[in-house]
Amino acid sequence: MNENKYCQLREAVDNVVAIDAHCHNLVSKNSSVPFLSSFTLAEGAALADTPFTLPFKRSIRDAAELYKVNASLSAIEKYRNSSTLESYGTKCFDASKLSAIFIDDGFVLDKMLDWKEHLLFVPQVGRILRIEFLALKILNQDLQQSSKQTLEEFTDLFLTQLRSTAKDVVCLKSIVAYLSGLEVNTHVTKKAAEKGLQEELQGGIPLQIIFNKNLIDYIFTLSLGVAKELNLPMQIHTGLGQKLLDLTKANPLLLRGVLEDSRFSENRFVLLHASYPFSREASYLSSVYPQVYLDFGSVDSKLSIHGMKSAIKQLFELGPLNKIMYSSDGFAFPESYYFASKNARDVIYSVLSDACDDGDLTISEAIEAVPAIFRQNALNFYDFSKVIKSG
Template sequence: MPENQSNTKKAFLRATQTTPIIDHHAHPLLKHSAINTCPLMSTIIGVHSDTMYGSRTGLAHIRAITHLSALLGCETTWDAVEAAIVRRQGEEYNKWIQRCLSGIDSVLVDDCLGDAEKFEPYNHLDIFTRSPSKRIICIEEVAAKCIDLACVAYSEPTEAFSRAIKNFIGAIEKRLDDPAVAGFKSIICLRTELAISPAINVELLQQVFQRILNDKNLGNLDAPTGFGHAPLNDYFLHILASLIQNDEGGHKKPIQFDTGVGGHDRALTASSPAHLQEFIRTYPDVPIVILHAGYPFTRETGYLAAMYGNVYADMGGVFPLLSRNGQEEVVRHILELTPVSKILWSTDGHYLPETYLLAIDQCTI
């Protein structure tokens, strides 16, 4: 290798290993009392329980075990790694978390993972980072709470629907003004699909809300609060995007979209970020962040980020979910069209600190 290329490579590696990291999308850690409620293998490798043990022969799993065993000073087997991590969980756990989050300056935390009693608050991560964490607000969670409050207060569908929308608008406006909130996230990909309808059919929305209200009135507390109803999900997204687009603040807060990999129960063909194209065009002043690089639709992600000024590609979840070759392919596909200024990085860390560790280390080695 010519000397100038060698020096360039060294300078690049030094920059990647020393530049403070802003983790653009992650989740809270489990409380110490709850760390045994989630299988370590499922959390680290990112697979569903039905396929968890079959993943031991996957290249991503093998690489993770090799990396963790070297770091923990144990044999290169899953059982040895798991035992070593369990010991770290019992001995100076905060010190181990600090090592796992080493290099991160600040984390943007999506703290809507479910049972709040099991998780640390989003700002718990401030103990381990140099700058305060910020929140990412899951809008489907906000919408669900607004609908529930309206259904309790009103029995007539039109009044309940109107109140739910007013509740939602007020909740979003409050968060637009909150300096602790860095942006919003939609999990519509997990609930219906990414093909957000550009048209709003008020009559259809009223019918959907009538069914929700009926379920609530019948005491069906497990009935989905809008999550399974595409028209209502789409409508809330349009409200959010309109509020952001019309916001007169100095910096418009982004909407992150869960796309591609990340859910075994989603329709894969419906999770391509290409479905967002019409929505992106409709709101050109709203920053749109495509999470997980849209994998396996990475070229579609790169195209959208390159063609539209308001779109950004985020690499979270690619590390450590894929093999090294797969990770490199994703980066190559994104870079085919996308300027580096439109590429974001995140750990998608969740539950346990090792998810942060692998995401950080695998992108620099």
């Protein structure tokens, strides 16, 4: 690649101030969340193999360069232990060049910071409401205090709280892929959902997760109605995730029933994580459905460089450049936000310059795509009146 030829593109990628449209809460220094989670989606015993992965080896060098320490896990942990969260967190977020982050605080972590506390690190913060987290809270608390533990009562509680909370969030979020899969039945009957509710309650409280597909589909469909009513986008987990996820049920093509339901044709959907390894499928959906948008968070930190380039290139094969958005899917540790920002900039530069070499884009078109992908598409898509600001 001719670096001089693309110096303006490189400058645009390096200097653009990004909007991180999907991430999660940081945790306190004394949290039980293992630092190795910064480098992988693995959990438990599988974490032991993380140091042998390409993303780990690359990210250790990136963190070492940022902190000016030796490129080893022990040196980085020593630096972190001798510093404060505010100190190394500020270093990571400043290097990430972010003007705003949107936090899904439904991913509960030990000793996590409140979403508003992240204003310590970035100028603007928005909240993402995870619908299944709200549903669990109602099942475990509010419904237990009610004299009627029926679907009708649950529906009233859920819709009331969803409408009330949704007025102050930038979007809704669903992890239906984790629970029963993306092949959602938007015509699930109340009778089937009622039976599902009673089966869940009979399993004992508190529930840790909702397993009944009919109840899950019912909750998802209710939420789409509120999203349409309030003109809120719905972010949907697609593709790769932690071990709980059945990847065969996380292919975005399974959403066809939702996308073809005329009741929700005006809803807006964001397919998270580039739907990896189903990135081509996601690209296709964004090209034929006006309501489908793409977000490549997690892919920009949890894969090898080759894997990242491959996934992003697949998004670009059919995906309109005005519908592709940056995020980090960062969580727990400031480093995870930094790794994503650094990798995304390098990979987007590489993919766009390749597109120029291939004749798909001119250099000026590639340069125009940079602010679109990293911030302007999000500014156009999300309601920033719901975002809180520092100061």
